[in-house]
Amino acid sequence: MKSSIFAIIMGKHLYRKPVKTADGSDTFFIPELNEHYHSRHGALQESCHVFVGMGLDVFKSMSEITVFEVGFGTGLNSLLAYEWAHEHKTRVCYISIEKYPLSEEEYSMLDYSIVSPNANELLGKMHKSVWDTRVEISEYFILHKIEGDLNSRVLPSGYDCVFFDAFAPEKQPDLWESSVFRLIFNKMNCNGILVTYCAKGQVRRNMIEAGFQAERLQGPPGKREMLRGIKIEV
Numbered sequence: 501m502k503s504s505i506f507a508i509i510m511g512k513h514l515y516r517k518p519v520k521t522a523d524g525s526d527t528f529f530i531p532e533l534n535e536h537y538h539s540r541h542g543a544l545q546e547s548c549h550v551f552v553g554m555g556l557d558v559f560k561s562m563s564e565i566t567v568f569e570v571g572f573g574t575g576l577n578s579l580l581a582y583e584w585a586h587e588h589k590t591r592v593c594y595i596s597i598e599k600y601p602l603s604e605e606e607y608s609m610l611d612y613s614i615v616s617p618n619a620n621e622l623l624g625k626m627h628k629s630v631w632d633t634r635v636e637i638s639e640y641f642i643l644h645k646i647e648g649d650l651n652s653r654v655l656p657s658g659y660d661c662v663f664f665d666a667f668a669p670e671k672q673p674d675l676w677e678s679s680v681f682r683l684i685f686n687k688m689n690c691n692g693i694l695v696t697y698c699a700k701g702q703v704r705r706n707m708i709e710a711g712f713q714a715e716r717l718q719g720p721p722g723k724r725e726m727l728r729g730i731k732i733e734v
């Protein structure tokens with residue numbers, strides 16, 4: 501089975517190599533899976549477009565929102581959500597689940613000073629923040645990292661915006677099934693949205709089966725489309 505091969509590679513003899521993407525921002529590459537943590541056309545551009553532009557910006561006028569991220573990974577999305585929260589003076593509770601956290605040696609190799617002058621310091625603080633606890637990073641940003649498997653951990657609820665940032669469906673098909681989208685859908689607030697870089701027809705159908713109204717949107721540089729699901733109030 502593809503998913504168990506994935507788990508063996510990720511869990512046991514995993515080597516993650518830091519690489520520069522086309523916009524100059526860093527990401528990791530897993531040679532054994534031939535998979536990047538972000539688009540090689542630009543990690544920062546992709547995250548800004550998919551998760552900030554098509555996700556967070558929908559909630560610009562709100563004073564408080566809850567974000568749920570699938571895969572904390574490098575912490576880049578979390579960093580961008582922090583910057584967004586301060587820019588818009590919106591209090592963000594950022595919940596992120598991660599099954600295979602980066603080690604200190606690995607995350608210290610990342611340089612996101614392109615995001616802001618204190619980004620690397622902030623990123624270190626986020627990576628070091630205690631798992632499975634709500635940590636107040638700043639007045640506008642609460643970080644709640646959950647260590648574990650999306651498919652088995654009991655999760656909190658009340659999400660306004662979901663960053664669905666798993667590895668590609670070909671690499672990790674079990675995370676893109678309708679049952680997983682349904683689990684998340686049931687924990688979201690009405691009028692909440694889920695954004696993902698993926699634009700596959702089967703993924704869109706799985707989102708619809710889970711209850712979302714799904715739309716195709718313009719993708720980030722290097723990608724024609726992406727998907728956004730909306731939990732419509734009934």
Ligand SMILES: C[S@@+](CC[C@H](N)C(=O)[O-])C[C@H]1O[C@@H](n2cnc3c(N)ncnc32)[C@H](O)[C@@H]1O
Nearest residue numbers: 537571572573574598599600649650665666667
């Ligand atoms: C495409 S990477 C993106 C990570 C992150 N959002 C970032 O910006 O770096 C996918 C992430 O999902 C994590 N992951 C894989 N399987 C998972 C699972 N079953 N439950 C939770 N996280 C998982 C991986 O370890 C990886 O960090």
